[in-house]
Amino acid sequence: MSFRVETGALIRANEAALNGAASLLVIDELNRGPAVQLFGDGIVAIDTSKRLKDDDTVGTNSFPMQVLDASGNTSKVHLSNHLYILCSMNQADTSIEPLDVAFLRRFLPLKIEPSLDIARHYLNASGASSSLGASASSSGEVTEALVRAWEKVNSRIVNGRSEDFQIGHGIFMDHPAPASVHDASAAAVGWWKKIEAHTMEVFYGDSIGAGVVLNAGNDTAGYRLVNASFGDDERQKIVAPAVGEQNIYELLLRVAGS
Numbered sequence: 001m002s003f004r005v006e007t008g009a010l011i012r013a014n015e016a017a018l019n020g021a022a023s024l025l026v027i028d029e030l031n032r033g034p035a036v037q038l039f040g041d042g043i044v045a046i047d048t049s050k051r052l053k054d055d056d057t058v059g060t061n062s063f064p065m066q067v068l069d070a071s072g073n074t075s076k077v078h079l080s081n082h083l084y085i086l087c088s089m090n091q092a093d094t095s096i097e098p099l100d101v102a103f104l105r106r107f108l109p110l111k112i113e114p115s116l117d118i119a120r121h122y123l124n125a126s127g128a129s130s131s132l133g134a135s136a137s138s139s140g141e142v143t144e145a146l147v148r149a150w151e152k153v154n155s156r157i158v159n160g161r162s163e164d165f166q167i168g169h170g171i172f173m174d175h176p177a178p179a180s181v182h183d184a185s186a187a188a189v190g191w192w193k194k195i196e197a198h199t200m201e202v203f204y205g206d207s208i209g210a211g212v213v214l215n216a217g218n219d220t221a222g223y224r225l226v227n228a229s230f231g232d233d234e235r236q237k238i239v240a241p242a243v244g245e246q247n248i249y250e251l252l253l254r255v256a257g258s
Helices: 009-018 035-039 116-123 139-160 181-202 207-213 248-256
Strands: 023-027 066-070 074-077 083-086 224-228 232-238
Touching: 009 023, 066 139, 066 181, 083 116, 116 139, 139 181, 139 248, 181 207, 207 224, 207 232
Parallel strands: 023 083
Antiparallel strands: 066 074, 224 232
């Protein structure tokens, strides 16, 4: 087994920025690995006050990274002011690498919240002020029921866990807006299964909490909390209805409390 030194993404992006064009480095799920250790002294070098000057010449406060070249020798690399680093992270992921405050303060935080307006617009939903009947007569009514159920799920998740565990509107953007009741119902089944799976994961081991989020009751057409024996203990488990195109609209209305 042998090891070979290769030029990493940060250095390659920086080289592009030094060649007269702005460069963007995107790091997804920043907190899913030991980011602080991986950046090394790059933690200091990425600070805007430690970069090169606007003309990419070394300034008084410019701080270089120590980088190994292909021959194994150490060289100094300054980062360009025209290099931009965009990172994403999920604050609810508590089981992964916590990030150092000194590292985080080198970034401008932008919190992305679930947006009802964006979801409604993308899905061509009938709108918050529309009246939804017992059965859907348009695709917009199906997607409006979906948005309302999603909204209620998120509000209950906030109360039961925290706002960090909400489901973003991006969950709906893996599929174009449906144009018919049939297409909307089929798409809603897929979207709803993702929402249900997220809820069960967030409230893993807490059937009552999951039941509250999914508006469980006694009706067999919706989610139910039922007693279950475990040895000498009496516990509760959540029973989910079979979800299909024929009943998804009614189920969404139930979860939304409509």
